[in-house]
Amino acid sequence: xxxxxxxxxxxxxxxxxxxxxxxxxxxxxxxxxxxxxxxxxxxxxxxxxxxxxxxxxxxxxxxxxxxxxxxxxxxxxxxxxxxxxxxxxxxxxxxxxxxxxxxxxxxxxxxxxxxxxxxxxxxxxxxxxxxxxxxxxxxxxxxxxxxxxxxxxxxxxxxxxxxxxxxxxxxxxxxxxxxxxxxxxxxxxxxxxxxxxxxxxxxxxxxxxxxxxxxxxxxxxxxxxxxxxxxxxxxxxxxxxxxxxxxxxxxxxxxxxxxxxxxxxxxxxxxxxxxxxxxxxxxxxxxxxxxxxxxxxxxxxxxxxxxxxxxxxxxxxxxxxxxxxxxxxxxxxxxxxxxxxxxxxxxxxxxxxxxxxx
Amino acid sequence: xxxxxxxxxxxxxxxxxxxxxxxxxxxxxxxxxxxxxxxxxxxxxxxxxxxxxxxxxxxxxxxxxxxxxx
Numbered sequence: 001x002x003x004x005x006x007x008x009x010x011x012x013x014x015x016x017x018x019x020x021x022x023x024x025x026x027x028x029x030x031x032x033x034x035x036x037x038x039x040x041x042x043x044x045x046x047x048x049x050x051x052x053x054x055x056x057x058x059x060x061x062x063x064x065x066x067x068x069x070x071x072x073x074x075x076x077x078x079x080x081x082x083x084x085x086x087x088x089x090x091x092x093x094x095x096x097x098x099x100x101x102x103x104x105x106x107x108x109x110x111x112x113x114x115x116x117x118x119x120x121x122x123x124x125x126x127x128x129x130x131x132x133x134x135x136x137x138x139x140x141x142x143x144x145x146x147x148x149x150x151x152x153x154x155x156x157x158x159x160x161x162x163x164x165x166x167x168x169x170x171x172x173x174x175x176x177x178x179x180x181x182x183x184x185x186x187x188x189x190x191x192x193x194x195x196x197x198x199x200x201x202x203x204x205x206x207x208x209x210x211x212x213x214x215x216x217x218x219x220x221x222x223x224x225x226x227x228x229x230x231x232x233x234x235x236x237x238x239x240x241x242x243x244x245x246x247x248x249x250x251x252x253x254x255x256x257x258x259x260x261x262x263x264x265x266x267x268x269x270x271x272x273x274x275x276x277x278x279x280x281x282x283x284x285x286x287x288x289x290x291x292x293x294x295x296x297x298x299x300x301x302x303x304x305x306x307x308x309x310x311x312x313x314x315x316x317x318x319x320x321x322x323x324x325x326x327x328x329x330x331x332x333x334x335x336x337x338x339x340x341x342x343x344x345x346x347x348x349x350x351x352x353x354x355x356x357x358x
Numbered sequence: 359x360x361x362x363x364x365x366x367x368x369x370x371x372x373x374x375x376x377x378x379x380x381x382x383x384x385x386x387x388x389x390x391x392x393x394x395x396x397x398x399x400x401x402x403x404x405x406x407x408x409x410x411x412x413x414x415x416x417x418x419x420x421x422x423x424x425x426x427x428x
Contacts, residue, residue, distance in 0.1 A: 087369065142372075229374070230374060232403065234403060288370045
């Protein structure tokens with residue numbers, strides 16, 4: 001049977017609904033301009049597990065688990081659950097790590113760059129320019145034979161592990177699990193980590209977006225990449241729909257506050273905003289998709305995507321432990337050094353991982 | 359002889375890039391083998407954009423997309 005979500009109408013419909021869900025999550029309590037953000041939420045999960053100890057950034061974000069599990073369920077139903085892996089696994093881990101480091105210099109992934117823009121935070125535009133530049137560099141490598149190589153079919157069970165890990169996180173947050181009085185799971189009492197929609201709403205939203213994104217192949221990085229490579233506006237039409245509904249519903253909810261200054265969980269250092277997102281865009285492009293797409297692929301049984309996500313969570317912990325991440329006050333002490341290192345890594349990978357094209 | 363692209367196991371956007379490269383050489387008759395729905399959808403879209411015809415046959419775990427002039 002034909003997948004209706006793979007049509008032009010399908011991707012626009014999915015993008016539009018996802019945009020509405022994202023800003024509605026903010027209405028229900030998620031942090032401002034952060035309805036769904038794989039970078040911020042990955043960082044909060046790292047904090048909740050105690051991988052970093054910034055008290056304001058600790059919460060097992062149920063949306064992330066919902067995304068993976070939603071994609072997992074629909075992939076099983078549609079017979080698209082395809083356990084696979086073995087395509088430059090370690091490189092993908094470090095691409096995930098540097099993607100996160102770059103995203104946390106900007107303060108958001110590609111999804112939040114769009115959501116910040118949709119909420120009137122014009123620094124989001126700087127981020128989107130940076131993102132596009134990063135994707136553009138990635139495309140140059142792709143056009144010159146860059147590849148991380150083939151993946152291989154794996155045993156069914158290997159495709160269950162990452163969704164099971166996410167389910168375990170959900171159970172732990174639902175039961176308010178604690179190792180000891182002072183131990184994990186940590187949960188912020190103030191700051192962004194303390195702001196969240198009610199548990200069931202977060203889970204439902206994650207599941208729904210997971211299903212829609214799996215069926216439609218919604219990808220924020222792919223949208224820019226496909227325009228540059230093959231002038232294909234298919235994915236971009238979904239992203240534009242996402243942006244439009246997000247703006248409209250932000251206006252309806254009174255969440256639209258235009259300007260560069262005093263924006264929530266944002267800084268105005270344009271150079272860092274641009275460079276951070278350029279690094280993230282490059283790392284996402286070299287690994288094949290935006291962070292939410294990687295979560296969806298993890299749900300579909302793609303071990304390489306699951307490793308990328310794990311690398312992101314590791315990167316979040318490093319970012320905060322090593323003072324790489326920005327905050328509302330501005331860039332972190334070693335943010336620039338980390339971004340430069342990340343660029344070096346990505347460029348080396350881009351040059352080395354090439355196959356001859358005829 | 360019909361040119362053949364083996365795009366099995368390749369993730370986004372590699373299958374599309376391989377197809378793009380072969381179309382750029384002016385080849386209009388070729389076969390692409392993919393092993394995921396996503397790759398299949400992307401290749402079909404890319405071929406259709408270039409006004410070529412795509413015939414899809416499923417063989418167990420893989421799909422063969424036969425491309426020819428309309």
